[in-house]
Amino acid sequence: MAGDKKELIRLMTDFGTLGLTMAGSVFIGLGFGYYLDHKIFDGRTSPWFTFIFLGLGIIAGFKNLYHMAKRKDF
Amino acid sequence: MQEPLLFISVILRFFHLPVPEGMVGHTILAKLVSPHMTYTWFVMAILIITPKLTLGKLEMVPGNKQNFWEACVGGLEDFMADNMGPKRAAMMFPMMATFTFYILVANLLGLIPGFMSPTSNLNITLAMTLIVWFTHHFLGLRYHGFKYIKHFLGPMWWLTPLMFPIEVISNLARILSLSIRLFGNMMAHEILAAILFMLVGAFFAPVPILVLGVLVAVVQTMVFVLLSVIYCAGAMESAH
Numbered sequence: 184m185a186g187d188k189k190e191l192i193r194l195m196t197d198f199g200t201l202g203l204t205m206a207g208s209v210f211i212g213l214g215f216g217y218y219l220d221h222k223i224f225d226g227r228t229s230p231w232f233t234f235i236f237l238g239l240g241i242i243a244g245f246k247n248l249y250h251m252a253k254r255k256d257f
Numbered sequence: 258m259q260e261p262l263l264f265i266s267v268i269l270r271f272f273h274l275p276v277p278e279g280m281v282g283h284t285i286l287a288k289l290v291s292p293h294m295t296y297t298w299f300v301m302a303i304l305i306i307t308p309k310l311t312l313g314k315l316e317m318v319p320g321n322k323q324n325f326w327e328a329c330v331g332g333l334e335d336f337m338a339d340n341m342g343p344k345r346a347a348m349m350f351p352m353m354a355t356f357t358f359y360i361l362v363a364n365l366l367g368l369i370p371g372f373m374s375p376t377s378n379l380n381i382t383l384a385m386t387l388i389v390w391f392t393h394h395f396l397g398l399r400y401h402g403f404k405y406i407k408h409f410l411g412p413m414w415w416l417t418p419l420m421f422p423i424e425v426i427s428n429l430a431r432i433l434s435l436s437i438r439l440f441g442n443m444m445a446h447e448i449l450a451a452i453l454f455m456l457v458g459a460f461f462a463p464v465p466i467l468v469l470g471v472l473v474a475v476v477q478t479m480v481f482v483l484l485s486v487i488y489c490a491g492a493m494e495s496a497h
Contacts, residue, residue, distance in 0.1 A: 242423055
């Protein structure tokens with residue numbers, strides 16, 4: 184029983200990060216793309232890096248979900 | 258969230274120190290006496306002085322005070338050993354125990370009127386998160402060497418240009434989620450308590466929120482430490 188409870192807490196903590204991590208990776212991708220466009224290349228490449236890195240951020244969020252779904256340790 | 262009355266800030270203002278009205282000041286001195294810094298030092302003082310007062314010297318048959326600290330430290334070490342094995346838990350213990358006690362005391366401090374939680378400032382939580390983040394990557398590099406970097410490059414070599422940014426972004430998201438969770442929970446709780454106090458303070462409306470605040474403080478401490486332990490354990494395990 185005690186072991187089950189500990190395992191439950193651990194899994195809840197681990198899976199509780201999913202939402203924030205997914206939203207966070209989208210915004211990190213968007214922010215980095217925007218930074219590249221407007222600070223490094225002075226808006227010459229706008230809006231391409233923003234879109235590319237937004238896409239990469241979304242893929243990273245979903246990859247995280249996929250890895251969590253494929254876990255075999257429970 | 259600035260509470261209306263922070264007693265350390267009031268005392269410092271009495272000595273004509275430039276305590277900023279907002280969160281952070283402009284000069285170095287104003288930064289040093291801004292509320293989250295002074296309350297961080299207050300938490301450090303609590304954590305240094307209390308064990309000094311309660312623990313004289315260690316005895317074979319523990320008394321009340323020693324029993325309390327043994328339960329705290331022993332419980333924490335068992336909790337870590339469950340997640341990363343006893344040997345690694347002993348190695349990581351000083352850092353994680355520091356985080357645990359600091360965050361717990363800092364969170365609970367915000368419940369007392371006249372005090373604020375240092376953890377309700379993003380600078381504090383971000384600093385702690387960056388320490389955890391660099392530590393777990395350092396441990397990964399130390400235990401696996403080059404193979405640890407290889408595990409960022411994706412399963413096949415021709416996928417590397419795609420996989421590397423994705424892995425880096427999803428790793429950076431850990432910083433964001435770990436720091437913003439603690440900061441957001443503590444700040445939301447302080448704002449909620451302050452607003453309820455202003456609106457319906459005469460009817461003791463903030464009391465249930467303060468009761469929930471104890472729960473939030475303990476749970477967020479546990480979540481932060483457990484996630485740090487899981488990240489470090491994951492970096493030290495054999496790469497999958």
